[in-house]
Amino acid sequence: MESRFDLAYNAAHALSLAALRWHGYRSENRYQVFQCLAHTLKLEPLQWRALSQAHNKRNLAEYEGGLDVDGALLDALIRSAQLVLNGVTALGPVHRCAKGKTSGTRKTS
Numbered sequence: 001m002e003s004r005f006d007l008a009y010n011a012a013h014a015l016s017l018a019a020l021r022w023h024g025y026r027s028e029n030r031y032q033v034f035q036c037l038a039h040t041l042k043l044e045p046l047q048w049r050a051l052s053q054a055h056n057k058r059n060l061a062e063y064e065g066g067l068d069v070d071g072a073l074l075d076a077l078i079r080s081a082q083l084v085l086n087g088v089t090a091l092g093p094v095h096r097c098a099k100g101k102t103s104g105t106r107k108t109s
Contacts, residue, residue: 005069005077009054012081015088016040016051022091031055041087043080050076051084 016033019040020026027033034055037048054077061067 001069001071001074002067005054005057005067005074008074008077008081009058012051012054012077012084015081015084019084019088019091022088022094037084037087041084041091043083043087047080047083050080054080 013030013033016037017027020033020036023040025036025040027036031052034048034051037043037051038045050073053073057067057069057073
């Protein structure tokens, strides 16, 4: 179950970061990437909060050792990751400037 959690969490984070970058922003804060989903993909709080809970669980495991994942959180994480995937897919291609950079890239933190 731990490997499924890691895979789903990392996929959700990468996709959430892609949504943020699509809008021209970047962040060095993993947590902020999930919070921005309300704006970048119009996700409801219930949907992005599952990712936030997973982030907290991941941090506990990363910094204190041991990952205790329950099935309900894993299911919510996988559902939320799928919603993020669908949202990112719907965004379409990134429009690039002549120099190959996305236009308007701003840092959020």
